[in-house]
Amino acid sequence: xxxxxxxxxxxxxxxxxxxxxxxxxxxxLIAAVGMGIQLIxxxxxxxxxxALRKAGNTEEMLYxxxxxxxxxxxxxxxxxxxxxxxxxxxxxxxxxxxxxxASWISVEKWQKEFFIFLILLATGVxxxxxxxxxxxxxxxxxxxxxxxxxxxxxxxxGRKEYGAMKLxxxxxxxxxxxxxxIIGIYYNSFDTFGNHTFDIIEISHNNLPLNVQLFFYPxxxxxxxxxxxxxxxxxxxxDGHASAPTAVSxxxxxxxxxxxxxxxxxxxxxxxxxxxxxxxxxxxxxATIGVVYGAFGVIWQKDLKYINAYSSVSHVGxxxxxxxxxxxxxxxxAVIQMISHGLMTALFFxxxxxxxxxxxxxxxxxxxxLMKVIPFLAVCYVIGGLASLGLPGFSGFVAxxxxxxxxxxxxxxxxxxxxxxxxxxxxVAAVYILRVIGIxxxxxxxxxxxxxxxxxxxxERVSTVTLILAITIIGVAPFWLSDMIxxxxxxxxxxxxxxx
Amino acid sequence: MNLQxxxxxxxxxxxxxxxxxxxxxxxxxxxxKNTYNLSIISIILFAIHTxxxxxxxxxxxxxxxxxxxxxxxxxxxxxxNIGVLIVLLQAxxxxxxxxxxxxxxxxxxxxxxxxxxxxFMISSGNFxxxxxxxxxxxxxxxxxxxxxxxxxxxxxAGIKLLLSSALSSGIxxxxxxxxxxxxxxxxxxxxxxxxxxxxxxxxxxxxxxxxxxAGMAFKISLVPFHLWTADVYEGAPVPVTSYLSVVxxxxxxxxxxxxxxxxxxxxxVLWTDAVIGIAVATMIIGNLFALRQxxxxxxxxxxxxxxxxxxxxxxxxxxQFGMSTVLYFVLIYIFxxxxxxxxxxxxxxxxxxxxxxxxxxxxxTNPKLSLIMMLALFSLAGIPPVxxxxxxxxxxxxxAEQGYYYFVLIAVLNTIISLYYYLLPVKAMFxxxxxxxxxxxxxxxxxxxxxxxCVVGLLVIGFASPVFxxxxxxxxxx
Numbered sequence: 001x002x003x004x005x006x007x008x009x010x011x012x013x014x015x016x017x018x019x020x021x022x023x024x025x026x027x028x029l030i031a032a033v034g035m036g037i038q039l040i041x042x043x044x045x046x047x048x049x050x051a052l053r054k055a056g057n058t059e060e061m062l063y064x065x066x067x068x069x070x071x072x073x074x075x076x077x078x079x080x081x082x083x084x085x086x087x088x089x090x091x092x093x094x095x096x097x098x099x100x101x102a103s104w105i106s107v108e109k110w111q112k113e114f115f116i117f118l119i120l121l122a123t124g125v126x127x128x129x130x131x132x133x134x135x136x137x138x139x140x141x142x143x144x145x146x147x148x149x150x151x152x153x154x155x156x157x158g159r160k161e162y163g164a165m166k167l168x169x170x171x172x173x174x175x176x177x178x179x180x181x182i183i184g185i186y187y188n189s190f191d192t193f194g195n196h197t198f199d200i201i202e203i204s205h206n207n208l209p210l211n212v213q214l215f216f217y218p219x220x221x222x223x224x225x226x227x228x229x230x231x232x233x234x235x236x237x238x239d240g241h242a243s244a245p246t247a248v249s250x251x252x253x254x255x256x257x258x259x260x261x262x263x264x265x266x267x268x269x270x271x272x273x274x275x276x277x278x279x280x281x282x283x284x285x286x287a288t289i290g291v292v293y294g295a296f297g298v299i300w301q302k303d304l305k306y307i308n309a310y311s312s313v314s315h316v317g318x319x320x321x322x323x324x325x326x327x328x329x330x331x332x333x334a335v336i337q338m339i340s341h342g343l344m345t346a347l348f349f350x351x352x353x354x355x356x357x358x359x360x361x362x363x364x365x366x367x368x369x370l371m372k373v374i375p376f377l378a379v380c381y382v383i384g385g386l387a388s389l390g391l392p393g394f395s396g397f398v399a400x401x402x403x404x405x406x407x408x409x410x411x412x413x414x415x416x417x418x419x420x421x422x423x424x425x426x427x428v429a430a431v432y433i434l435r436v437i438g439i440x441x442x443x444x445x446x447x448x449x450x451x452x453x454x455x456x457x458x459x460e461r462v463s464t465v466t467l468i469l470a471i472t473i474i475g476v477a478p479f480w481l482s483d484m485i486x487x488x489x490x491x492x493x494x495x496x497x498x499x500x
Numbered sequence: 501m502n503l504q505x506x507x508x509x510x511x512x513x514x515x516x517x518x519x520x521x522x523x524x525x526x527x528x529x530x531x532x533k534n535t536y537n538l539s540i541i542s543i544i545l546f547a548i549h550t551x552x553x554x555x556x557x558x559x560x561x562x563x564x565x566x567x568x569x570x571x572x573x574x575x576x577x578x579x580x581n582i583g584v585l586i587v588l589l590q591a592x593x594x595x596x597x598x599x600x601x602x603x604x605x606x607x608x609x610x611x612x613x614x615x616x617x618x619x620f621m622i623s624s625g626n627f628x629x630x631x632x633x634x635x636x637x638x639x640x641x642x643x644x645x646x647x648x649x650x651x652x653x654x655x656x657a658g659i660k661l662l663l664s665s666a667l668s669s670g671i672x673x674x675x676x677x678x679x680x681x682x683x684x685x686x687x688x689x690x691x692x693x694x695x696x697x698x699x700x701x702x703x704x705x706x707x708x709x710x711x712x713x714a715g716m717a718f719k720i721s722l723v724p725f726h727l728w729t730a731d732v733y734e735g736a737p738v739p740v741t742s743y744l745s746v747v748x749x750x751x752x753x754x755x756x757x758x759x760x761x762x763x764x765x766x767x768x769v770l771w772t773d774a775v776i777g778i779a780v781a782t783m784i785i786g787n788l789f790a791l792r793q794x795x796x797x798x799x800x801x802x803x804x805x806x807x808x809x810x811x812x813x814x815x816x817x818x819x820q821f822g823m824s825t826v827l828y829f830v831l832i833y834i835f836x837x838x839x840x841x842x843x844x845x846x847x848x849x850x851x852x853x854x855x856x857x858x859x860x861x862x863x864x865t866n867p868k869l870s871l872i873m874m875l876a877l878f879s880l881a882g883i884p885p886v887x888x889x890x891x892x893x894x895x896x897x898x899x900a901e902q903g904y905y906y907f908v909l910i911a912v913l914n915t916i917i918s919l920y921y922y923l924l925p926v927k928a929m930f931x932x933x934x935x936x937x938x939x940x941x942x943x944x945x946x947x948x949x950x951x952x953x954c955v956v957g958l959l960v961i962g963f964a965s966p967v968f969x970x971x972x973x974x975x976x977x978x
Contacts, residue, residue: 153931176912
């Protein structure tokens with residue numbers, strides 16, 4: 001038994017334990033304990049990973065294990081983590097943990113099933129991040145996407161059936177392109193024994209022919225890009241997030257969308273570096289449009305969830321943009337942005353769920369003066385907002401600054417213009433965030449019924465404080481994280497830059 | 501007939517003995533209770549037969565290579581046996597309905613007879629043998645489709661099946677006569693060795709092959725020879741429909757693949773194009789028609805047409821890997837489709853409801869049935885962790901290995917369409933609400949065993965890599 005497999009085994013055991021639990025109290029207790037263990041385990045992983053690196057371990061992947069699964073096809077269950085994967089695993093366990101507490105009482109029916117599907121989804125995400133074999137990676141990816149349909153369809157609100165179907169079909173469409181792409185890579189790859197392989201590390205030791213790269217790169221990039229809300233394939237995101245229940249929005253916007261960026265980094269760019277360089281301009285244009293479009297899209301929205309969903313499109317576009325700049329600084333920023341946005345958006349969705357649970361509306365024009373009645377939640381919302389618009393001291397600032405620093409290292413006009421356009425979205429972000437905070441939290445209370453609202457309960461505080469703590473830690477002390485990521489980025493960047 | 505012959509033909513001979521025993525027992529039993537016991541005995545006998553099939557045995561040929569017994573054919577028969585066993589278990593409840601009184605044993609007798617035909621068809625080394633097997637397999641099925649003799653639809657299904665099979669058999673025979681005219685023999689081995697010596701493919705032979713493909717396409721219900729499928733599936737009783745869509749189709753796919761890989765191996769270039777064309781049409785048409793179906797049986801009928809298109813991805817590859825994926829996928833398909841049909845048959849038996857709208861809110865009242873249905877549909881759609889994911893993935897890989905990337909891309913895009921309609925029943929069962937949902941159902945032991953078998957199969961076959969490894973080992977390529 002190896003250490004990393006525990007990250008898949010513990011959620012699986014939790015799912016089975018929930019399935020046999022007798023009542024709701026037991027269900028959520030099991031979920032909380034299971035995910036609490038997962039959180040502790042991921043922090044242990046983080047520290048032991050850093051200790052190993054400090055001790056001078058320079059291997060590309062640590063805790064690597066490989067088990068043959070289908071010998072006839074050379075398909076392996078092979079796992080291992082580098083700094084990026086470790087960071088993503090910690091992010092996931094923080095958000096799942098917070099998500100369990102955010103849905104402590106808010107799930108109205110079939111609570112058992114809700115937690116089963118929620119943790120099944122998390123299992124897929126954890127499995128995705130530890131996988132080094134594209135077959136298992138793809139398996140876990142699909143495992144993470146499909147429970148969304150049921151989670152949104154049953155426990156969602158608003159136009160849930162439409163949102164759920166749209167999200168599922170678009171994401172599965174992306175995964176179909178991905179499937180095609182990885183099979184294409186498989187048949188052009190060779191491991192040390194001359195067999196075809198799905199193993200990412202093995203493939204990266206040889207360069208694939210340029211025509212193969214150019215043919216399959218768009219499929220893989222777009223396949224992951226759909227999940228990373230790449231313009232114009234982002235349309236599932238606002239509808240899906242708006243209709244999803246709180247914990248699902250948190251997990252989905254917080255973690256699942258990062259699967260896209262992570263996949264682009266790990267599979268598309270790492271394995272097909274020449275194609276990545278050649279076609280970068282197309283995707284830079286798309287990412288730039290996505291960032292700006294998302295930011296302007298927010299201004300017209302009145303529904304809190306739509307506001308956050310569109311700002312997610314903009315912020316996640318920034319991840320893709322950072323990755324496409326293809327130098328260590330910008331990509332480092334992009335990875336920090338994955339984590340930072342994951343935490344912030346999860347915090348927002350958690351708060352929106354809590355506010356909606358009290359006011360029964362998400363329309364900001366009907367609300368106001370919430371600061372006076374629910375100060376704790378309101379302050380949390382302000383913190384989230386400030387982090388989101390990139391105030392120094394929070395994670396958002398670190399991430400965005402690093403991305404722009406890296407982007408400006410390119411001297412060519414095209415990238416400079418794109419960077420300026422993208423950077424200008426920060427201003428728009430400040431506008432929409434402050435506008436929402438102003439309308440929602442300050443001013444007169446518009447509805448007499450709101451006077452009697454109660455502030456956060458203990459489980460809501462657990463949920464929000466966990467997230468704010470994480471945001472602040474990254475904001476105040478980003479260097480350990482940034483270093484960890486940079487070391488792990490170096491093989492990828494080396495492959496990307498060796499091309500020219 | 502000596503002992504060695506017996507061992508080589510153990511599948512056929514044991515099944516024959518079961519048929520004769522059941523026939524004799526049926527004649528000597530008179531009252532109702534006995535017939536029920538008989539059907540139980542028949543299931544037990546068949547279960548024993550299925551297990552015996554897995555015992556290791558010898559390989560060889562009989563009757564001057566007319567009959568071939570290899571590890572591959574044995575496993576193909578075993579796969580079909582599993583399907584038949586599950587169908588029999590599922591049918592047991594339905595067979596006790598008052599209207600089926602007095603013809604319960606006939607049901608298993610007819611099923612066994614068609615299965616016997618399929619055995620001979622799979623083991624054939626000669627086109628005559630293949631044709632005899634095919635006819636033995638087809639005619640009893642028509643009787644089965646018309647089993648509900650008081651329902652007009654059922655009789656209609658029987659007649660439709662009979663007429664279209666007769667037509668397809670005619671086409672097949674016509675093609676065979678052309679092949680005979682060119683090759684001068686009916687033996688697979690000799691035809692392919694005769695063909696290998698020819699410098700170019702005679703046009704008549706190509707035409708014969710096209711007719712052969714068309715004839716088989718009828719049996720597998722590939723587009724454009726699929727038109728009988730939906731009506732027959734809807735009209736026939738549910739157990740017969742599930743038998744048709746799984747076992748009958750599986751057997752035809754097996755022999756189709758074997759013949760293409762052995763007899764026509766030198767004409768690979770010719771038939772791959774034809775088969776790819778048929779496969780693409782089958783996937784697209786099957787999917788598009790399935791989108792709008794409201795009756796669950798018709799829905800599964802069209803989905804099974806589309807699935808047949810996917811199976812051809814493996815056939816087209818023409819490699820050992822390709823054939824193994826066909827076997828593997830059919831095995832998984834048996835479990836997935838029979839799980840879905842099992843749920844449909846339980847609901848149809850107890851309430852008579854077959855429309856997708858009746859399934860609304862099913863999870864509220866029958867959570868277990870809904871979950872099994874969901875797993876089955878996910879497996880058909882190819883979503884992990886159920887086995888269908890592995891089956892589809894390997895089919896795509898088999899085809900991509902030969903460089904048919906565009907074909908794979910079309911197939912992959914088709915899976916998205918199929919996902920949409922596979923999610924519709926899931927939506928009905930889990931998300932939609934219903935004021936008059938189907939009340940909680942209690943099913944009997946045997947159909948429950950059948951469903952449990954299916955679920956275990958769905959969950960285990962994918963992850964257990966030895967299953968695939970073994971099938972790959974016994975397969976052969978061109």
